[in-house]
Structures are given as C-alpha cells and as structure tokens.
Amino acid sequence: MQRFPCPFCGPRDEREFHFAGEAGKIRPTPSAAQSDTDWATYLYEAQNPRGPSREIWVHTPCQEYFIMTRDTVSMEVLGTEQLRKETL
Amino acid sequence: MLLGSVVYITYLDASPLIVPHWQDHMTNKYSAFSLFRESLRGHKGWQPAWRSPKPQAEYDVVIIGGGGQGLATAYYLAKNNGIKRVAVLEKGWLGGGNTGRNTTTIRSNYFHPESVALYEFSLNLYENLSRELNYNVMFSQRGLMTLIHSEPDLEMANRTVNAMQLNGIDATIISRAEVQKRAPVLNFRDDARYPIHGAVWQGRAGTARHDAVAWGYARAADRLGVDIIQNCEVTGLLTEGGICKGVETNQGTIRAARVGSAVAGNSSVVADMAGYKLPIQSYALQAFVSEPLKPIMNTVALSPATGTYFCQSDKGGVVIGGALDRVPSYGQRGNLPMQEDVLSGLLEMAPALANVKLLRHWAGIVDVTPDSSPVIGPTPLPGFFLNGGWGTGGFKAIPAGGTIFAHLLATGTHHEISQPFDPSRFTSGRLVDEGAASGIAH
Numbered sequence: 001m002q003r004f005p006c007p008f009c010g011p012r013d014e015r016e017f018h019f020a021g022e023a024g025k026i027r028p029t030p031s032a033a034q035s036d037t038d039w040a041t042y043l044y045e046a047q048n049p050r051g052p053s054r055e056i057w058v059h060t061p062c063q064e065y066f067i068m069t070r071d072t073v074s075m076e077v078l079g080t081e082q083l084r085k086e087t088l
Numbered sequence: 089m090l091l092g093s094v095v096y097i098t099y100l101d102a103s104p105l106i107v108p109h110w111q112d113h114m115t116n117k118y119s120a121f122s123l124f125r126e127s128l129r130g131h132k133g134w135q136p137a138w139r140s141p142k143p144q145a146e147y148d149v150v151i152i153g154g155g156g157q158g159l160a161t162a163y164y165l166a167k168n169n170g171i172k173r174v175a176v177l178e179k180g181w182l183g184g185g186n187t188g189r190n191t192t193t194i195r196s197n198y199f200h201p202e203s204v205a206l207y208e209f210s211l212n213l214y215e216n217l218s219r220e221l222n223y224n225v226m227f228s229q230r231g232l233m234t235l236i237h238s239e240p241d242l243e244m245a246n247r248t249v250n251a252m253q254l255n256g257i258d259a260t261i262i263s264r265a266e267v268q269k270r271a272p273v274l275n276f277r278d279d280a281r282y283p284i285h286g287a288v289w290q291g292r293a294g295t296a297r298h299d300a301v302a303w304g305y306a307r308a309a310d311r312l313g314v315d316i317i318q319n320c321e322v323t324g325l326l327t328e329g330g331i332c333k334g335v336e337t338n339q340g341t342i343r344a345a346r347v348g349s350a351v352a353g354n355s356s357v358v359a360d361m362a363g364y365k366l367p368i369q370s371y372a373l374q375a376f377v378s379e380p381l382k383p384i385m386n387t388v389a390l391s392p393a394t395g396t397y398f399c400q401s402d403k404g405g406v407v408i409g410g411a412l413d414r415v416p417s418y419g420q421r422g423n424l425p426m427q428e429d430v431l432s433g434l435l436e437m438a439p440a441l442a443n444v445k446l447l448r449h450w451a452g453i454v455d456v457t458p459d460s461s462p463v464i465g466p467t468p469l470p471g472f473f474l475n476g477g478w479g480t481g482g483f484k485a486i487p488a489g490g491t492i493f494a495h496l497l498a499t500g501t502h503h504e505i506s507q508p509f510d511p512s513r514f515t516s517g518r519l520v521d522e523g524a525a526s527g528i529a530h
C-alpha cells in the first residue's frame with residue numbers, strides 16, 4: 001500500500017484518505033445571475049490532467065481537509081498544503 | 089491476451105518480406121474450407137489480417153484511437169456511409185487500450201429508454217457480428233445474473249426489471265433455486281454474509297473475445313480500404329481559421345476534412361489539444377484472471393453488495409472484475425487496495441475459489457462521466473468530433489458506438505440514437521443518469 005502525508009497526522013495508509021475533488025473550483029454565487037453554462041462548468045467540467053494534479057483530499061480519521069499535489073501517472077505525491085487559514 | 093497481440097504485430101511487421109512470393113495463393117476469407125486447404129499446405133498461405141501502410145498526406149476522416157470504438161467507426165464509415173479515405177491512428181497497438189483489457193460483459197439491461205436504444209442496438213449487432221466481419225468474435229450468450237441479497241434488493245430488482253420489460257428487454261427475476269442451478273459455485277451456505285435470494289437475469293447477455301472484436305473490425309475495415317496506422321501518436325490538432333483540419337503526429341502532419349477522437353481514458357488529454365474541457369474524469373479500472381480451471385461457471389454473476397463480478401473464459405481462467413479505483417488516475421496498472429476489495433468480494437460470492445491462483449492482474453484507464461453515459465457529438469472546435477465517456481462499459485457498445493459515430497463523422501449531424509448523448513446535456517440538465525438508475529458500474 002502507498003502512504004499519503006496528512007498535514008496533521010503525518011504519513012498514513014492510503015486507504016484512510018478520500019479524494020474530495022479538484023482544487024481551485026469556485027462555486028458560482030447562487031444569489032447572482034448565473035448562466036446554465038456557468039453552472040455546468042462548475043458542476044461537471046474537469047481538468048483531469050495527465051501528470052501533476054492539484055486536488056482536495058480528506059484524511060478520514062482526523063477529518064482534516066487539505067490540498068495534495070499528485071502525479072496521476074506515477075502516483076507520486078508532490079506536496080501537500082493546508083486548506084485551513086491560520087487564525088492569529 | 090495482451091501477449092497475443094504483441095506476437096501478432098511482430099508477425100505482421102515481418103510479413104511484407106514474404107507476401108509477394110505467396111501473393112497468388114493467399115487465403116483471404118476465413119472458412120472451414122480455407123482452414124482445411126491451409127492445413128494441407130502447412131498454413132503458409134494465410135495473409136496478414138491488415139496492411140501496415142505509411143500515412144497518406146490527407147484523408148476524408150481521421151480517427152484518433154485504435155480501440156474497438158475507433159476501428160468499428162472506420163469500418164462503418166466505409167461500409168454504411170461510403171467514406172473510404174479513412175485512417176485510424178493508434179499510438180500503441182490495436183486494442184492495447186481498454187478494449188484488450190476489459191472483462192467483455194455484453195448486455196442491454198439498462199434503465200433509461202435512451203440507453204436501451206443504444207445498448208440493445210449494439211447487442212443485436214453483436215448477435216450477427218462474427219458473420220458480418222467473417223471473424224469469430226466468440227460471442228457467447230451465456231446470460232448475466234445480478235444477485236439479489238435482501239428484501240430491499242428484491243424490491244429494487246422488481247422496479248428495475250419492470251422498467252427493462254417496458255423497454256422490451258428480456259430481463260426477468262429468477263429464484264434462488266434457479267440461480268443455484270445455473271451457477272452452483274456461488275455461495276449458498278447458511279452463514280453467507282450476503283445470502284442469495286434470487287437474481288435479475290438477462291439471458292441474451294454474454295461475453296465475447298475482446299481482441300477478436302478489435303482485430304475483426306480492423307481486418308474488415310482494412311479490406312474496405314481503411315488505413316490502420318499503429319505506433320502513431322497524435323500530439324496536436326491542426327487548426328486553420330478556428331477549424332480543425334487534421335492532426336499532428338509522431339509520423340508527421342496528416343490532414344483531414346473531419347477528425348474524430350475515440351481515445352477513452354485519454355479523452356481529456358486530446359480535448360486539451362482542442363482547447364476545451366470535458367465532463368470526464370479518468371480512473372483506473374482493474375481486472376484479474378486466474379489459472380485455467382475445468383468448467384465451473386457458464387454464466388456471468390455480479391454482486392452489487394461486493395461490487396465484484398466474474399465469469400469463466402473459454403480457456404478456463406476465472407475472469408474477475410470490480411469497481412473503479414477511488415482515485416483519479418492515468419497509471420495503467422493494478423494496485424493493492426482494489427485488489428483486496430475485489431478478491432474479498434469474490435471469496436464471499438464463491439468461497440470455493442479460495443485456493444485458486446491468480447495468473448494476471450492489470451488495469452485500463454476509463455473515462456467516467458457524471459451520469460455514467462457516453463458523450464458523443466460535435467465539440468467547440470468545428471471539424472473535431474468526440475466519442476468518449478464510455479467509462480467502465482463501452483465494450484458492449486462497440487458495434488453501436490461505431491455505427492453512430494460514423495454517421496456523425498459522415499454527415500456532421502447526430503444519428504437519432506446518439507442525440508441524447510450529446511455533450512449539451514450537461515448544460516440543459518437532461519442527463520441520462522445510469523449510475524443512479526441502474527446502479528451498475530458496467
């Protein structure tokens with residue numbers, strides 16, 4: 001089994017992680033006028049890159065959501081970032 | 089099975105050296121008679137099943153991808169639409185993608201009428217395919233059973249079967265006793281975690297030989313004049329004035345009046361060349377085959393509870409499949425988490441197989457859409473057309489997919505069967521949601 005790095009718990013078995021979606025998609029504001037195309041783009045279109053891919057993942061035991069950059073061909077993990085903004 | 093195709097290509101590459109000498113005595117048509125005649129002369133007169141031409145500078149239609157969908161499209165373009173200046177460009181070897189990696193289940197028991205029109209058309213074409221192509225695709229209508237494990241399962245199964253019968257499909261519910269009669273190797277023990285109460289049965293469903301479907305279409309298309317070019321990777325699209333005019337490849341530029349993409353898991357990569365995004369996510373789908381056994385299973389069984397399904401090939405190997413990997417991927421190989429899931433599912437379904445050894449384990453990259461239905465149609469780039477999104481279930485659809493995509497490429501407009509699968513459904517909201525409706529991955 002592969003190990004993925006949780007920014008909170010460190011390296012853990014891949015089966016503890018869940019892929020939540022591609023990173024960087026911004027939901028259109030429902031209160032503003034949005035075209036069907038805007039919604040379709042947000043809901044359905046995917047970057048689906050062959051190679052490095054920035055994605056949102058959750059580590060299910062600790063429920064930490066974070067960004068992981070992964071190579072979709074080699075499965076190598078290229079880095080992780082916190083999604084959580086530090087509150088000072 | 090992959091090895092078989094590699095050996096085959098080696099033979100083809102070597103063949104031009106021997107062809108002229110035997111030209112007058114070549115055997116073109118496959119029949120009991122030609123087999124007999126060849127057996128008398130040491131099988132020296134068999135012709136290569138297709139030529140290996142150099143690409144021409146220009147074609148009427150260029151198809152990217154030499155899987156079943158691409159090859160069938162080329163065949164029907166020449167046969168039904170009279171367009172013979174056609175090339176199929178394959179970056180590897182024919183059928184080396186999902187077509188040569190799939191578990192070959194063919195069925196038409198879908199939920200929505202749009203899907204039934206598509207898959208039933210395909211099943212009908214499969215029923216006559218060996219004769220049509222003069223190539224034995226070993227289509228075997230051994231039936232498919234989707235197991236019912238509980239009372240709620242039974243209610244859902246009734247709903248599904250009712251919908252299928254309304255669509256004119258030969259689906260019925262069979263009892264536990266009948267499941268046991270047809271597939272005694274399944275788990276009928278009292279302590280079964282998922283007891284079997286019956287099954288949804290489609291008797292006309294079955295399996296075919298995957299490579300033979302690719303090779304049969306390739307040979308038949310070649311004879312109609314289609315150029316099949318292997319080791320030819322499309323690296324970009326040629327556009328002039330915002331219109332697609334051909335492709336850039338590792339064997340040079342090839343011009344075409346129309347270009348069609350049938351590259352399965354690589355659909356998004358090719359769409360990128362055209363500058364637009366697709367509602368497609370690529371995943372690895374894995375399968376397994378065991379050492380050859382004596383006949384123990386002469387139908388296909390699927391357990392929705394475990395996600396595992398299996399059948400037995402004519403060579404005796406137990407062919408096992410399961411659900412998609414959980415992570416988007418272009419890594420065309422197996423991995424352990426899903427292996428554990430699928431095989432534990434198999435042992436629950438058929439505990440007698442516990443000591444059987446696995447022979448091979450592999451993956452293909454499948455193109456999954458949000459509604460588990462294919463995407464067929466024009467694209468934002470004029471002159472460039474898409475056949476994709478078949479996901480985990482496009483082998484059964486090869487004859488139909490080829491017919492409707494050929495129609496689209498020949499006329500520029502949809503065949504009535506492909507209309508509902510136009511990409512515009514994601515904007516209009518008219519999805520054909522088979523993932524939710526029939527809940528079956530394949």
Ligand SMILES: Cc1cc2nc3c(=O)[nH]c(=O)nc-3n(C[C@H](O)[C@H](O)[C@H](O)COP(=O)(O)OP(=O)(O)OC[C@H]3O[C@@H](n4cnc5c(N)ncnc54)[C@H](O)[C@@H]3O)c2cc1C
Binds near residue numbers: 155157177180
């Ligand atoms: C493990 C597994 C089990 C399956 N089981 C079933 C099943 O039981 N029943 C069923 O109906 N379906 C099944 N499927 C799905 C089925 O295999 C596919 O939907 C079907 O084969 C798709 O055919 P295709 O021709 O579109 O794709 P492919 O056969 O993948 O062909 C696409 C071709 O395009 C080529 N290509 C890609 N990029 C380029 C490029 N840039 N230039 C040139 N060529 C390129 C590839 O090399 C490939 O050969 C299964 C799939 C897998 C992986």
Ligand SMILES: [Zn+2]
Binds near residue numbers: 063
């Ligand atoms: Zn964690």
